[in-house]
Each structure stands twice: as structure tokens, then as C-alpha cells.
Amino acid sequence: MVKELVRKHQDLEIYKMALDMAMQIFELSKKFPVEERYSLTDQIRRSSRSVCANLAEAWRKRRYEAAFVAKLNDCVRGACRRQAEAAETQTWIEFSVKCGYLDVEIGRELYGTYNQILSGLVNMINHSESWLMKH
Template identity: 70%
Template sequence: MTRESLKSQRDLEVYQMAFNAAMSIFELSKKFPVEERYSLTDQIRRSSRSVCANLAEAWRKRLYEAAFVAKLSDSSAEAAETQTWIEFAVECNYLSAETGRELYKTYNSILGMLVTMIHNSDKWVISANKNR
């Protein structure tokens, strides 16, 4: 799929990866202890979902490069936050070390894709001269 053929953020590989990771975290976090409901469970779900939400906002702000990069940066920050919550979940024995490693690795890939988009933001921005 070329950049020109992308219709929405849902077509981005990074969005799909982040969405699937967030859904995995949602399912896995159902098994977290009830006393974590308003702390770790909420935090890891919120940050993982926020990666996708910020990508959606970035996609809609492609007319302005600075706004686009700012939302990608927010998405990147949420991905890094999610990694921190994954570490806590493993350390608290709510996730196995192997599951934690796999999720962490997925978020490393997401972060890499976001950084690449940030460094190549000019290729993603909608020019006033291009057809929309």
C-alpha cells in the first residue's frame, strides 16, 4: 500500500499494530487483581489506547507539519508509557516475563515506526498544492 492509497489512520501498519497490542493488553489486563482496577489496569489500558487515538489525531493534522509531528510525538510518549506499565505488570507477576517481553518488543516496533514517521514528516504532510 502506498502513502497515496492510504484512506485513514486505520490503513497504517503502525496503527494496526498499536490497535492489536492495545486489544491484547485489554484482554490480558482482565486477569489483573481487582485492587489494580483504578491504577495499573486503568493506566496500561489508557496509555495503550492513547497510542491509537494520537495517531488518529496526527492523521487529521497532516495539513500542518508541526501539529502532525506533535501528535506523533504524543503517540510515541504513550507507547513508551505503555512499556513502563508492562514492566510493572511483569514485576508484579500479573504478566509472565515472556508475555511482557513480546508486548515490550511490539511497542519497540511501534516506537520505531513513529520515529521514522516523525523524521520523514514532510512525506506525510498534505501539501496545499496536492489533491486531497
Template identity: 60%
Template sequence: MGILISNHGQLEVYQVAFETAMTIFHISKSFPKEEKYSLTDQIRRSSRSVCANLGEAWRRRRYRGSFLLRLNDAEAEATETQIWIEFAVKCEYLDVETGRQLYNQYNKILGMIVKMTNNPNSWLLKSRNY
């Protein structure tokens, strides 16, 4: 028997995405000041946006299309974050091992999002006939 999930914060994918976004926030504090309005802001924004879109998807479970759209947005933001991680490694703001760990965390997040996307009916609210 599965655990009843009553809010987006209980979703495993949300929890992993939130923790990873917080790790990125703390790590990005050491990025150079000249990156403040470019790489630093972008990687923080996209990592947080994964969480925001998962929350929105959760609240849009009444409508399959809207739910899937938000999951798609979360997937796109996770991929964008991976790209910023690659830039941070290439610019030597992140060491290779830390970059690899973060990148792999987003692979895990992406896998969970794709699993939800491929099986949306188990997440959608059942319509009520009034």
C-alpha cells in the same frame, strides 16, 4: 508504487498499535481487582492513547507542527505503556515472556512512529493555493 492511504486505520503503525492495545485489554482482565483503578486503567489508557494520537496526527497533516506534536504524544504514550508492562511483569501479573513480547511490540510501534517523525514531509498534505 505505494498504496494510497485514505484514513488512519490503514496506517500499519495504527493497525499494530490497535491490535497490541486489544491484547493488553484482554490480558489485563486477569489483573487483580485492587489494580483496577491504578495499573489496569493506566496500561489500558496509555495503549489506547497511542492509537488516538495516531488518528489525530493523521487528521492534522495540514500543519507540520501539529502533526509532529501528535506523533510525539503517540511516542510518549507507547513508552508509558512499556513502563506499565514492566510493572505488570515485576508485580507478577504478566509472565516474563508475555511481557517481553508486548514490550517488543511497542519497540516496533515506536520505530514506526520515529520513522514518520523523521520524515514528516512524505505524510503532510500539500497546501493548495486558492
């Protein structure tokens, strides 16, 4: 990834991937049963969107390494001791497949993409100094 071309969070490949996944999950979850509206459907949509929201907020906080890393950790681990937003989404994907709401192959693809997102976020955390704004 060429960092010098990244001017806003929307330029980050990891953000684009997370946004695409959130939109794909939104479209797929439209077919979930109505009785899942306030449980599985809302949860999978919320967690997938939270990855993008936390990453956008982290990008705005990159003036200070501790704040930047803390917000990236929210993407990975989740705030308030919740599961990681990306990992939580993987759990909801697994439930969706097991309940028969998602095709197994689609579930595998989504799950695998979230593994790539998690890997990218961890890489940003481990190399946070290269993403910071220069004072």
C-alpha cells in the same frame, strides 16, 4: 510501507499494530487482580489506547507539518510532560511482569512490539513531509 495506499489512519500499519496491542493489553489485563483496577489496570489500558488516539488525531492534522509532528510527538513523548504513551505502556508492562500478572515471555513480546511502534512513530516524525496532505 506504501504511502499512496494510505487513505485513513486505520490503513497505517503502525496504527494497526498499536490497536492490536491495546486490544491485547485489554484482554490480558482482565486477569489482573481487582485491587489493581484503579491503578495498574487503568493506567496500562489508558496509555495503550492513547497511542492510537494520538495517531488518529495526528493523521487529521497532516495538512500542517508542525501540527502533524506535534501530535505524533504526543504518541512518542506524551502530552503535558507525561512519559511517552508508548514508552509509558512499556513501563506498565514491566510492572505487570514483575508483579506476576503477566507471563515473562508475553511481557517481552508486548515490550518488543512497543519498540517497533516507537520506531515507526519516530520514522514518521523524521520523514513527516512525505506524510503531509498536498495543498
